[in-house]
Amino acid sequence: MRVSNQMTVDASLSDLYRTMDNLMKSQQELSSQKRVNSPSDDPFSAYKAIGARSQVSIIEQYSKNIDDINGWVGATDTALTSVNEDLQEVRTLAVSAANGTLDDSQRGTIADQVDQLRDAIVQLGNTKYTDRYLFSGTNTKTKPFTWSGTDVTYSGNSASMNRDIGPGAQVKTNMTGEEVFMGLTVNGSTSNVFKLLNDLSTAMRANNTSSVGDSLLQGVDDALNQVEEKLGQVGATENRLTKMSDALSTLKEKQTTLLSNAEDVDIAEATINLQTNQNAYQATLAATAKVILPSLIDYLK
Numbered sequence: 001m002r003v004s005n006q007m008t009v010d011a012s013l014s015d016l017y018r019t020m021d022n023l024m025k026s027q028q029e030l031s032s033q034k035r036v037n038s039p040s041d042d043p044f045s046a047y048k049a050i051g052a053r054s055q056v057s058i059i060e061q062y063s064k065n066i067d068d069i070n071g072w073v074g075a076t077d078t079a080l081t082s083v084n085e086d087l088q089e090v091r092t093l094a095v096s097a098a099n100g101t102l103d104d105s106q107r108g109t110i111a112d113q114v115d116q117l118r119d120a121i122v123q124l125g126n127t128k129y130t131d132r133y134l135f136s137g138t139n140t141k142t143k144p145f146t147w148s149g150t151d152v153t154y155s156g157n158s159a160s161m162n163r164d165i166g167p168g169a170q171v172k173t174n175m176t177g178e179e180v181f182m183g184l185t186v187n188g189s190t191s192n193v194f195k196l197l198n199d200l201s202t203a204m205r206a207n208n209t210s211s212v213g214d215s216l217l218q219g220v221d222d223a224l225n226q227v228e229e230k231l232g233q234v235g236a237t238e239n240r241l242t243k244m245s246d247a248l249s250t251l252k253e254k255q256t257t258l259l260s261n262a263e264d265v266d267i268a269e270a271t272i273n274l275q276t277n278q279n280a281y282q283a284t285l286a287a288t289a290k291v292i293l294p295s296l297i298d299y300l301k
Contacts, residue, residue, distance in 0.1 A: 052258040059252045072181035077130040086117045091220045096212030097204045118197035135177035144177040152194045186219040193223045
């Protein structure tokens, strides 16, 4: 078969375009530091990268959930710890008021302190976190407790808030006002922390030392046990969140490594490839010039 000048030129140009494409690809790999910039570069690696990137995104969302929950649970822990400390102080005051040697004025002073602690606990029951009430159940925009002067009205609900923290894993994030402050039994009647403390100060002012030192003191102990139980549950939740966060960090690290292996370029290898392709392009360019120039001269003749 006769090889014409045009065939030689076409072949030379084809080689030139091929080496130019290789050079451009090497430049793109080095500048992006990615071996796979489009699925056509390596379909199998691109498929693995898509899967790994999706997993990293899911893990990051779980981690964001845990960060949000940690803030909420931490605020709950702080509020309940303060409630517990106030109730411990109430107990100490009740034991003092039950002492038969105190006079009316002294018991009245203690009763005033109990009222102050009651009001403080009402405020703690209405604690907010990021403009949401901690103890309102799922009615987080509704103030849970309103003090009427002798008792409270609870405007929250008993619903739990559950959040996803991992694949197939959920955690209860809230403590309702009913769980923490309501549901006490004092003298055979249903009561709550706030009414209990009001009854306690009323009994102190009436010099009813038997009730102060017996049923009402027992009521304070029951309230303490209830709050401490909830504090234990909050602590268990915090421990679970910490463990899950650590597990997600490990899983994210593995998926990130898979993603890197699938699409990242070896910088040293890419640098060598770039230099090689630059040399190949320069050599092809010079060879093509030698082929095209004589052909052009022949054409002009």
